[in-house]
Amino acid sequence: MNSNEHANDQVDVPDVSAENPISEKWVFVGAHRPPVPRALVDYMTSQWEQITIDTGVHQAAAHCARRRARLSEALEGRTLVVPTGSFKVRSNDTDFRFRPGSDFFWLTSSHEPDGVLIVQPNGQATLYIELGGDPSTHRFFTDSQYGELWTGRRPTLDETQQHLSLSTRPRSELADVLKSLSGQVAVLRGYDRLVDQTIGKNDDDEALANTLAHLRLTKDDYEIARLQEAVDATVLGFEDVVRSLPSAIGRGERVIEGIFNLRARVEGNDVGYSTIAASGSHATVLHWTKNDGAVIPGELLLLDAGVECHDLYTADVTRTLPISGAFTDAQRTLYNLVLKAQEAGIAAVKPGAKFMDAHEAAMAVLAQGLVELGILSNDEDGALPLAQLHRRYTLHGTSHMLGIDVHDCAAARNERYLGELEPGYVLTVEPGLYFQANDLTVPQHFRGIGIRIEDDVLVTKDGNVVLSAALPRDPEAIESWMANIWAASNLDLHL
Numbered sequence: 001m002n003s004n005e006h007a008n009d010q011v012d013v014p015d016v017s018a019e020n021p022i023s024e025k026w027v028f029v030g031a032h033r034p035p036v037p038r039a040l041v042d043y044m045t046s047q048w049e050q051i052t053i054d055t056g057v058h059q060a061a062a063h064c065a066r067r068r069a070r071l072s073e074a075l076e077g078r079t080l081v082v083p084t085g086s087f088k089v090r091s092n093d094t095d096f097r098f099r100p101g102s103d104f105f106w107l108t109s110s111h112e113p114d115g116v117l118i119v120q121p122n123g124q125a126t127l128y129i130e131l132g133g134d135p136s137t138h139r140f141f142t143d144s145q146y147g148e149l150w151t152g153r154r155p156t157l158d159e160t161q162q163h164l165s166l167s168t169r170p171r172s173e174l175a176d177v178l179k180s181l182s183g184q185v186a187v188l189r190g191y192d193r194l195v196d197q198t199i200g201k202n203d204d205d206e207a208l209a210n211t212l213a214h215l216r217l218t219k220d221d222y223e224i225a226r227l228q229e230a231v232d233a234t235v236l237g238f239e240d241v242v243r244s245l246p247s248a249i250g251r252g253e254r255v256i257e258g259i260f261n262l263r264a265r266v267e268g269n270d271v272g273y274s275t276i277a278a279s280g281s282h283a284t285v286l287h288w289t290k291n292d293g294a295v296i297p298g299e300l301l302l303l304d305a306g307v308e309c310h311d312l313y314t315a316d317v318t319r320t321l322p323i324s325g326a327f328t329d330a331q332r333t334l335y336n337l338v339l340k341a342q343e344a345g346i347a348a349v350k351p352g353a354k355f356m357d358a359h360e361a362a363m364a365v366l367a368q369g370l371v372e373l374g375i376l377s378n379d380e381d382g383a384l385p386l387a388q389l390h391r392r393y394t395l396h397g398t399s400h401m402l403g404i405d406v407h408d409c410a411a412a413r414n415e416r417y418l419g420e421l422e423p424g425y426v427l428t429v430e431p432g433l434y435f436q437a438n439d440l441t442v443p444q445h446f447r448g449i450g451i452r453i454e455d456d457v458l459v460t461k462d463g464n465v466v467l468s469a470a471l472p473r474d475p476e477a478i479e480s481w482m483a484n485i486w487a488a489s490n491l492d493l494h495l
């Protein structure tokens with residue numbers, strides 16, 4: 001619906017404007033829009049019953065309180081300002097659906113846009129929230145971004161305070177509060193224009209971003225359960241995709257993306273990142289998100305996709321599947337090499353190991369495999385360790401942290417991110433082998449094949465747990481898993 005939908009058909013031009021917004025009979029409600037009769041404003045803004053909604057206390061509220069306390073302790077003496085951000089424009093006056101800032105969400109569990117959390121040096125926290133459009137003004141029914149009749153009801157101060165167990169004030173007070181802050185103030189920058197403009201940059205800003213990332217590296221039991229929930233929904237999404245492959249063979253990669261994303265919306269908040277539905281040689285394009293190609297029997301489908309749960313933790317899983325249900329000999333040879341590399345990588349994930357150990361273990365297997373395939377030679381200009389020629393075919397790192405962001409804790413200091421793994425860390429292990437369709441160094445029958453296998457791995461006290469182990473990885477297990485799904489049902493979408 002367009003914002004001008006409520007245009008009246010009066011022919012008189014009333015004397016109201018941005019400079020003179022209200023006359024006796026007319027109210028100015030914005031550029032390019034006809035003024036609204038004063039009587040309509042009065043009628044629209046009266047006689048609405050006040051409704052209070054009791055949503056109970058959020059199940060993560062105590063965890064968030066503990067996280068705020070730990071953050072405050074780590075940055076002793078500073079006032080901390082952490083905003084969530086606002087709407088992002090998709091085109092003109094149409095915004096993307098709002099998704100909270102990850103650090104803010106980790107500290108509050110609040111899904112509403114425009115919130116700003118301020119934690120005082122003594123640990124006392126206050127959340128400033130944007131309230132629903134004032135029902136006593138025309139914005140209530142004319143503001144397509146904040147008006148309650150356009151975008152729905154917003155939680156009140158009291159409701160938010162109760163639901164999040166957090167002291168809450170209206171955002172209208174924020175400008176004055178920010179100006180009155182004294183002493184060392186650390187701001188999470190890049191989210192909120194008012195915050196960024198009011199408080200000058202200083203070194204504490206980076207310390208805040210780093211510290212948030214360092215604290216988020218270790219997942220508590222609540223977070224691990226949410227990640228498992230995201231992974232479990234992702235497993236369902238992969239099953240859906242296999243079930244819909246007959247339809248995809250007619251209509252292409254768009255079906256794969258649509259089917260997976262349907263599951264993500266039904267089970268969780270959304271996908272955690274743009275689904276990669278890469279068929280045939282598209283699998284050699286690392287971030288193939290156009291997803292507009294054909295799906296052809298005999299080729300491979302590389303599906304890299306993750307459901308983001310309601311608490312915004314995301315899975316990040318990749319499987320490379322034979323579209324016809326059975327690997328060819330060439331595909332199986334390469335698949336088994338990547339699988340062996342991934343298993344070596346997963347085995348290297350344990351407390352005390354370095355972040356890069358999984359990568360080095362996986363790359364050693366792939367480099368040796370490339371030598372055995374005759375693609376690289378093992379002389380002094382060979383695969384490992386100096387020349388690293390294998391990287392022409394492996395292209396990317398093997399792991400990243402996983403959490404509320406798919407590439408989690410990116411603001412961590414290098415030495416910390418690359419340091420020793422600890423129990424509670426969650427990371428991916430995702431080696432790949434990519435033979436471009438026009439790569440003259442690769443035997444003809446391997447060209448255009450891309451394979452990646454990606455799982456989500458939790459570091460435990462004595463090793464690791466693969467959270468995504470429910471999805472088969474062995475080629476034979478994949479073939480029987482696909483056959484079983486097809487035997488049980490056939491999702492004929494009639495597309």
Ligand SMILES: [Mn+2]
Pocket residue numbers: 316400428430454
């Ligand atoms: Mn990944």
